[in-house]
Amino acid sequence: MSVRRTTATLLAVLAFLPAVPAHAAAPEKPDQIVAAWSKDRVYVDERLRPAMPEVELTRIRAAAKAADFPVYVALVPQTPYLREVLYDLPTLLQARTGEPGLYVVEVVSDGYWHGVEELYRPGGLKGKTLTSVRAEDKQRLDLDTNRPAPDVIRTIQQAQTAYDGRPLPPVAAADLEPERPSRGESVTDQEDRATFIGMGIGGVLSFVLTLLLAFRRKRHRRPSATQAAGKRPNVYTEEIRRQADSMIKRATQAVKRIENKPQPTLEQLDRRDDANRRLAAARKLRADDPDDLLAVAGALVLARQAERGASGATVQPPCFFDPTHKPGTQQVRWDDVEVPACKVCAARMAKDQTPRGLHVKSVPYWTLDPKKSALVATGFGALSDDLPERIIARAEDRR
Numbered sequence: 001m002s003v004r005r006t007t008a009t010l011l012a013v014l015a016f017l018p019a020v021p022a023h024a025a026a027p028e029k030p031d032q033i034v035a036a037w038s039k040d041r042v043y044v045d046e047r048l049r050p051a052m053p054e055v056e057l058t059r060i061r062a063a064a065k066a067a068d069f070p071v072y073v074a075l076v077p078q079t080p081y082l083r084e085v086l087y088d089l090p091t092l093l094q095a096r097t098g099e100p101g102l103y104v105v106e107v108v109s110d111g112y113w114h115g116v117e118e119l120y121r122p123g124g125l126k127g128k129t130l131t132s133v134r135a136e137d138k139q140r141l142d143l144d145t146n147r148p149a150p151d152v153i154r155t156i157q158q159a160q161t162a163y164d165g166r167p168l169p170p171v172a173a174a175d176l177e178p179e180r181p182s183r184g185e186s187v188t189d190q191e192d193r194a195t196f197i198g199m200g201i202g203g204v205l206s207f208v209l210t211l212l213l214a215f216r217r218k219r220h221r222r223p224s225a226t227q228a229a230g231k232r233p234n235v236y237t238e239e240i241r242r243q244a245d246s247m248i249k250r251a252t253q254a255v256k257r258i259e260n261k262p263q264p265t266l267e268q269l270d271r272r273d274d275a276n277r278r279l280a281a282a283r284k285l286r287a288d289d290p291d292d293l294l295a296v297a298g299a300l301v302l303a304r305q306a307e308r309g310a311s312g313a314t315v316q317p318p319c320f321f322d323p324t325h326k327p328g329t330q331q332v333r334w335d336d337v338e339v340p341a342c343k344v345c346a347a348r349m350a351k352d353q354t355p356r357g358l359h360v361k362s363v364p365y366w367t368l369d370p371k372k373s374a375l376v377a378t379g380f381g382a383l384s385d386d387l388p389e390r391i392i393a394r395a396e397d398r399r
C-alpha cells in the first residue's frame, strides 16, 4: 500500500511540473523591465516582491555600484514566455536601452536561482570574455542557489575581472551553499566537481576511478529489506518516459533557438554542441528500450541537462540517489565519496537516513552491476560527466 500511495503522491507532484507551452505570450515583458530600470537598475518582478528580502536587493545594489560599468539586473520568475526567450533576454534588453554595461537576468525556477548574462563593454571588446572568466571560476558551483544575490554578485565580480583583468575575489562566506558537511576535499573531489563547472565549454571529461571503485563497493551494501518494496507499477516508467519525451522536445527547441541566431557567440555554439551531445545520448536511450526505467530516467536526465545548457543555464548533475528528482545541487558524503543530491535527499542524509533511491527490480539501482550499464556506473552522470559518450559508444546499454 505504501508503494501505491508513494506513486500516487509522486504522480500528483509530477502533475504540477510546468507543461510545455505551444505559444508563449507576454512579449511586453522586456519593455516593462527597461521602463523600470529608468528608476532602479535592479528590477524585481511584482510576483517576487512580497517574498524578496530587502537585504538581497541591498547587497546586489552595493555590488552593482562598486562596478566600473553600468549593471542592469532583472529578478524574474520562470514563465512559459521566459523559457522561450531567456537566452536572448540580455540582448533584447540591451537593444532597448542602447547602453553598454552588464545585463543579468536572474530567474527563479522550482526554488532555485540561475542567471543569464551578457557584458557589453563601454570601450569595445578587449581582455577576457565574461564566458571564459565564468568557465574558469571554480567557486561557481559552490554558490547558494536558494537566493538571487549570490549568483548576481558573483556575475558582477566575474564581469569586473573580464573588464580589467583584476583577480576574482573569493566568494563571500554568506553566499556559499549552506549545510555543506565539512569536507576534507581531495584533489579527486575537486576534479570530479570541476567536470560540472566548465561543462560544454572546455569539454573536460574526467573519469574518476577512485570514485568508481568506491561506488562499486556499495553494490554489496544493500539497504534494509523493508525498503525493497516490490516492483514499481509500470505507470511510473510511463510517467518518466512522458517527461523524458517532453524534455527532449524542449531541449531540441532550445538548440534550434541558438541555431536560428544570425550571429551566435562562441559560448552559444559551445552550449549548442554540448546540448546536442547530451540529446543524442538521450534519444538513443529512448530508442533502445521504452519499458526500461533506467533508460527512460537516463534520457530524462540528459535531456534536462541539454535543455538547461542550451537555454543558457548552468548544467547540473542529477541527484545521485534518484535521477528523476530535482538536480543534485547539494553535495553529500555517502560513505567515502561525495555525491550530488537534491535537497530532499540531502536533508535525509543529514538525518543519517539513506534516501530510498530509484528502485529497479525491487532494489536501488546502485546495487545493480555497473559493468552492464553506463547509467549505473556513472550514477546517471552524477559521478562523472562522460555519460553521453558512454551511451553513444555502447552498442547497447542493458542491465
Ligand SMILES: [Zn+2]
Pocket: 319, 320, 321, 322, 325, 326, 341, 342, 343, 344, 345, 346, 355
Ligand atoms: Zn534526491
